[in-house]
Amino acid sequence: MTQINITRVLKGKYTIMIVLIIGIILYNIMNDENLTFTENIIGRMIYTYSLFRNVVSLTNYEEIEKFRSNDCSIYKNLIFGFSNKNELGIIVEHSIGYGENQEWSILDEYESLEIENIMGNRHWIEIDESGELTDGISMDMNRELHKDEVVVNFIVSKKLLENNNKLKQNLIRPVKCSTKKLCSNLYFDESKVKVVYENDNISTINKDDKAESPGIVIYVHGGGFVFGDMNTYEKVLQKHAIQLGKLNKPSIIVYIGYRKSPKWKYPIPLEDVIASISWIHSNAERLGLNPNKLVVLGDSAGGSLATSSIASCLSIKDQSKRRNNNVLSKRFHNYCKWVDHVKFLGLIYPALCQKCVTNSKLKNYKFGFLTLSSLLWFEKQYQSKYIESYFDWRSQPLLAPANILRKFPKTSIVLMKSDILYDEGRLMYETLLKLKVNAKLRIFSGFHGIYGSSWSSGGSNALEFINSEISEIMNQNN
Template sequence: MQLTPKITQILNHLETIQPFNPQDSLDGARKFLETMSLQLSGKKEAVAVIEELHIPQENHQIPVRIYRPKGKEIQQSSAIIYIHGGWFIAGGYETHDAVVRKLANKTGSVVIFIDYRLAPEHPFPAGLNDSLDSIKWVIQNAESLGIDPDKIGIIGDSAGAALATAVSTKIGKHLKFQVLIYPAVDNQLNSKTWETYENGPVLNKQGGIEAWAGYLPEEEKENPLAIPVLIKDFKETPSTLIILAEHDPLLDDGKQLSENMKNAGVDISISFYKDMVHGFMHMGELLEEVQSAVDEMAAFAHQKLKSGE
């Protein structure tokens, strides 16, 4: 494994991160992601407005954060739903704030970030249901949100890409495009790249096993909506861009998903980021590839929003 000096510098830094006063290993994992994002994401771009609201459900509320880009009229904007990663057990507003700000400004779209319920407190299908319910609510309330309901796409990273994949098989006809960033779509963790990168960088197999165990109830172990590499029916899935990283244990799983989509006739583009590791989108302080990926996602979004496909 040949790592670039910048990646080596980042990985050395990650080894020094000590989560503050973790209550247990789960709390430690959540705080580690927050600390990593805070320290490595780089300067946050200003956006025009950030709003926070709660979508009422029968027994709970779903928090969402709305990012409105600089220099855009509020009315009839395109929109991107963002579903965050963190192994289904971690992540939230602050871990992804820097990336989402960049995406809002570069795409010129309103970005709606869903703070879905996390496992193990809320195992599958809680996060998927929150994602689906939030998107349906956005479509129903598009006018009051200043959004064009016919110009909505979805972006998900890692575990969020698994949720996005499942979402788009259910309500993809309402979405103009989908972007999946290093998707976590298989619970088996038995691919060649998992063998190569069992102990990292960034992810390790033991952490993955524990995360999936907390996320996936026994009775859901064959459910394609929980394990998207098992999905066969992609007829609702919109045009998709998959972003993969070279030194990522999830690389082969992402390739397998893209192969499955291609075989099902999905309009798919695959972008391979050489030298990159899992989670590189949080490393904008040192990696220019973060801006390259944002630029690529924005170009893809613009093309699909314009094409009227």
């Protein structure tokens, strides 16, 4: 009798079939009335798969890297189904730089903190008393750290390319660094361009040489600060790009590929996002985009980074004006001038306070990707040791000062009923309302990670809602 290798089966082509069967069985045992039949089945499938491939069991960097590369496609296919690129025009990647073995030094201006105690070497490497590297990382791996590049991907619909004669040639052209000071170890002197996808069936008829420059919709992806990449999110990004490209005032999606934990702990992922938005905004006109129509979206951990990016730059602006007789600092102009042009912030089940204990976290829903144990594991990977000794609201943006939050742009928050992060999003909404910020809250059926799903009415309706909010912003004249 042939012996079955369970590990091989779980990693092989039968994985989805196995978790589907188990999901159907569990549906009859643990049905959630807040979810549709399909959402219950899909949610149980993903939860079952998560049990087999538990992130909490990952104990070192090599295991995390392997999980990241092998398993994201499984999640993507379970949630989003098959891809249809007929209406997609082009995807262009720009590799813009890296911070080597140091941070970008954007967030040095900490309030009431001693800089020498918190800055320095903030990635995950630590040195023990004997001088040996700890945390299971080798010297060879240490030398490779600085090679992690920060990338941005421009995702454009076929319709938009057909209506804008110059957009494609602008996007595929390398961009030179606009500020010499920033080019040293931070941005590359010139971005490295790669055409990831191009539709061969683009019409050349009726192109308008004077077409209005499209707006910019920046998407900061989730994944617990550890997982997530362009491959994982391509279907959601395509849906956004295709719908937004059909508008009378169209826009394109720009995906930010920031460096991940645990190799790069807080605040490096946050600084990568701020630096990337700065690069996108400062080069918008040469890329053929409208720098004055800027939208920022983020889901889960990406919602945290999106919120913290805006809050951090508003804080830097406030500090520089107070300290310099109302004159903005070079730091603000180098990294944060984009914040004055953000017209809309869209948060999708955002992870806004990892250390907050809420009722929804204690419910520990057994659906989808996120459980309480995995949430605690993600926190451990992302948080730097100094966070234990020094409070820094930038790592917990729900706790940002009121004088900063009250300056936020229009904000819409999307939540799912069966999500352990539900309370954090609701608390942020209520806080913004009290501070007289133009804020909306929409709650859909579903669980964490289902945004934009083809199988879920809640997931697809949530994406439609966010796109309708963006459409309203892009149609405004200011």
